[in-house]
Amino acid sequence: MACATESRISVEDVWIRPDPMMENAAGYMIIQNTGNTNDALIGVKSEFSSTASVHRTVMEGALHRMEHVPYLEIPTGKTIIFQPLSYHVMLMSLNTPLEIGQTVNLMLEFENAGWISVTAEVQLDNK
Numbered sequence: 001m002a003c004a005t006e007s008r009i010s011v012e013d014v015w016i017r018p019d020p021m022m023e024n025a026a027g028y029m030i031i032q033n034t035g036n037t038n039d040a041l042i043g044v045k046s047e048f049s050s051t052a053s054v055h056r057t058v059m060e061g062a063l064h065r066m067e068h069v070p071y072l073e074i075p076t077g078k079t080i081i082f083q084p085l086s087y088h089v090m091l092m093s094l095n096t097p098l099e100i101g102q103t104v105n106l107m108l109e110f111e112n113a114g115w116i117s118v119t120a121e122v123q124l125d126n127k
């Protein structure tokens with residue numbers, strides 16, 4: 001019997017941090033590809049913000065700026081860590097104020113695994 005290629009993506013430790021003005025928020029998580037085929041994160045969406053996209057913070061000397069990452073490869077066996085000053089889900093224009101401790105849903109779209117819904121806890125810092 002042929003061995004089917006199968007995408008297995010696990011997403012853990014999902015949390016989001018709103019800015020003090022409750023305008024935007026950043027989402028952090030650990031994405032692991034435990035399948036036998038490469039995959040990629042190609043989109044994100046949420047119901048509590050106008051837009052959602054994958055960003056990466058890059059250092060330029062002493063300054064840092066964010067760049068949009070439309071296609072984030074997640075090769076088989078690899079773990080990608082979203083954390084402050086690195087990859088994050090950028091949630092712009094929150095349409096509802098978030099409360100610390102509340103949980104919200106994030107939708108992640110993978111090239112092979114398709115849409116995956118994850119639950120994020122609103123926190124000020126990673127526990």
Ligand SMILES: [Cu+2]
Pocket residue numbers: 055056066088089090
């Ligand atoms: Cu950003």
